[in-house]
Each structure stands twice: as C-alpha cells, then as structure tokens.
Amino acid sequence: MNLFKNRTVVGVFCILLSLLICFGVTPLFNSAVSEKAEIVRVVKEIKAGDEITADMVQTAEVGGYGLPDNVIRKTDTVVGKYAAADLSIGDYILSTKLTDTPAAENAYLYNLDGTKQAISVTIKSFAEGLSGKLQSGDIVSVIAPNYNGQGATVIPAELQYVEVIGVTASSGADVDTGEDTGDEDQELPSTVTLLVTTEQSKVLAGLESDGTIHLALVYRGTAENADKFIAAQEETLASLYPSKDNGGTRETEANSTVNQSTEAESGVQ
Known part of the structure; x- marks a missing residue:
C-alpha cells in the first residue's frame, strides 16, 4: 500500500495503463467496429x-x-x-x-391448386349466414329464393353441397371461429367464402347479383366425411356438365353414400 502512496509510482502506473488502452484495447475495439x-x-x-x-x-x-x-x-x-x-x-x-406459412387468416387462399376457385357471397342479414355460426370446413347448401325469377325457392343442383373455407367481417378480418366471445364489439360476418368449381362459381355469381342467398348447414364434422359430401356434389356436376368429366355415377347413389357415412358417424357419437 505504501507503494501506491508514492506519487511517482502512481504516475508511472497511470501512464502504462493509458498506453495499454491506446495501443491495445482501442485498436481491438476499432477493428471490431470497422469489421x-x-x-x-x-x-x-x-x-x-x-x-x-x-x-x-x-x-x-x-x-x-x-x-x-x-x-x-x-x-x-x-x-x-x-x-x-x-x-x-x-x-x-x-x-x-x-x-414458412402465410398468415393464418389467409392460409386457405394459398391452398388453391387451380382445380377449384374461392368465391365470396354476401350475407345480407344475420339469419342468412346461420347467425354467424358458420366455420371453415362446414358443408352447406345454398338456398335460392325466387330462383331464376320463377318464384320458387330451391337448392340449385350445382350447390347442394359446398365447402365453407372462410367467414369474413366487413373489415376484412376472418370471424369463422363459431364462438361467441361475449364482446359487444365483436364483428359480425359480412361474407362467406366458398370453395367451388367454375360452374358453381357462375351459378353463385348469378344468385349474388339477382337477390338473396341463404346458407343452410348440412354437415360439420370430420374432414373424411365432409369429403364424401363434396364427392357426391362432384358426381352431380359430372352428370350436369358431362363435357367437363368422363361421366359419373348417378346423384342418388352418391347421396346414398353420404347418408350411410353420416348415419354411421351418428351411431358412433
């Protein structure tokens, strides 16, 4: 301790320390900064x-x-x-x-592979869209009041079984959880996006232009059984538009397959 009380020794120590900083530490720091x-x-x-x-x-x-x-x-x-x-x-x-994947709210649009199209239809009243309860994956039937101006309410053959792939509010946000959050400011559905063929999209566009569309929930459950409804619809389309396909079995046979599958699932539940 007496050594550090000597001013000369302290001065020499400070000089050596400053030299170490100037010629040792500073160049290393500058090198890192300039790298x-x-x-x-x-x-x-x-x-x-x-x-x-x-x-x-x-x-x-x-x-x-x-x-x-x-x-x-x-x-x-x-x-x-x-x-x-x-x-x-x-x-x-x-x-x-x-x-690696798009935003969840738009993910379904990135799954399109060119065989089908996504098209949205307007929900003009709360009841038309199943009171906001529709979800992605639901199978719905499209009901057309005053179909083709004939005064009859029908389900067009092209739109008996259609898959829902999105439910969207007027703000553009997806609201297809099917859950009531209890939030008074919760947005209500404004459009429903459906996965369809070219022929189906033309019929839907006509209905959207002509008047009111109602959506009736047909099935909500496993993807495997939902696919059977879509298969039934595709066979119907094949019979309606034979030039678009190599033919197909009759619609009644397809519907029978769907009924059997849903009855089996109901038995399990």
Missing part, C-alpha cells in the same frame, strides 16, 4: 403475410459490430417465405420476422 458484414435489407415495403420475392430485398454490406445473431445474411434464405410483421424500406430482416 463489415453482409446482411439482407428490405428495398420495398412488405406487409405482414406477404410472400417475399427477390425484388423486395437485396444484400448490403454494413458494420458488423452489434448486429443481432439472427439477422439474415443471404437472400435465398428469405425469398419464398412470408413476413410475420410489417417491414419497411431499409430494415434488416431477422429470422423471427419470417414464417
């Missing part, structure tokens, strides 16, 4: 749920000091993935802001 790293940067606005394409991003060289460990460094890592959050021009892309 460059290649990262992926956003060059176009990207909204949450958007699929990222090559023209939306580019690589850029930036200072490597302080970069997060999960920053993306190669464009092929992000192209083809979906944004999990909004990204602005100039943003670095972090792995936590990417997802």
Whole structure:
C-alpha cells in the first residue's frame, strides 16, 4: 500500500495503463467496429403475410459490430417465405420476422391448386349466414329464393353441397371461429367464402347479383366425411356438365353414400 502512496509510482502506473488502452484495447475495439458484414435489407415495403420475392430485398454490406445473431445474411434464405410483421424500406430482416406459412387468416387462399376457385357471397342479414355460426370446413347448401325469377325457392343442383373455407367481417378480418366471445364489439360476418368449381362459381355469381342467398348447414364434422359430401356434389356436376368429366355415377347413389357415412358417424357419437 505504501507503494501506491508514492506519487511517482502512481504516475508511472497511470501512464502504462493509458498506453495499454491506446495501443491495445482501442485498436481491438476499432477493428471490431470497422469489421463489415453482409446482411439482407428490405428495398420495398412488405406487409405482414406477404410472400417475399427477390425484388423486395437485396444484400448490403454494413458494420458488423452489434448486429443481432439472427439477422439474415443471404437472400435465398428469405425469398419464398412470408413476413410475420410489417417491414419497411431499409430494415434488416431477422429470422423471427419470417414464417414458412402465410398468415393464418389467409392460409386457405394459398391452398388453391387451380382445380377449384374461392368465391365470396354476401350475407345480407344475420339469419342468412346461420347467425354467424358458420366455420371453415362446414358443408352447406345454398338456398335460392325466387330462383331464376320463377318464384320458387330451391337448392340449385350445382350447390347442394359446398365447402365453407372462410367467414369474413366487413373489415376484412376472418370471424369463422363459431364462438361467441361475449364482446359487444365483436364483428359480425359480412361474407362467406366458398370453395367451388367454375360452374358453381357462375351459378353463385348469378344468385349474388339477382337477390338473396341463404346458407343452410348440412354437415360439420370430420374432414373424411365432409369429403364424401363434396364427392357426391362432384358426381352431380359430372352428370350436369358431362363435357367437363368422363361421366359419373348417378346423384342418388352418391347421396346414398353420404347418408350411410353420416348415419354411421351418428351411431358412433
């Protein structure tokens, strides 16, 4: 302790410490700060749920000091993935802001493979859409009052069994949980999106233009049995539009298959 009471010794110690900092620590720090790293940067606005394409991003060289460990460094890592959050021009892309699948609310639209189409119909009153209880996966029948201006209320043969793939409020948000949250501000369904063929979409577009559409729930349950209803409908379409298919069994046989499957499921329940 007496050694550090000597001013000369303390002075020499301080000088040596300063030299160590100037010629040892500082160069190492400067080297780390000046080190460059290649990262992926956003060059176009990207909204949450958007699929990222090559023209939306580019690589850029930036200072490597302080970069997060999960920053993306190669464009092929992000192209083809979906944004999990909004990204602005100039943003670095972090792995936590990417997802392999689109936003859940739009996922059903990314499953279209060209064999069928998605089309929405308007729910003009609360009752028309089953009082807001419809869910994705439901099988419904489309009821057309005053069909083709003939005054009769019918279920068109093309629309006996149709699958619901989305229920949407006027704001564009999906509201197809089928659950009452008790929230007074809960949004009510405005449209129902159906998975249909070209022929069915034409009939639906005509009904949407002409007047009121009612949706009646036919089946809610396992995907396996729901597919049997769709198969029955496809056989009906094959008989109505033979040029679109190689033919098919009679509609009554298809409906018999559906009835047997649902009766079996009811017995199990």
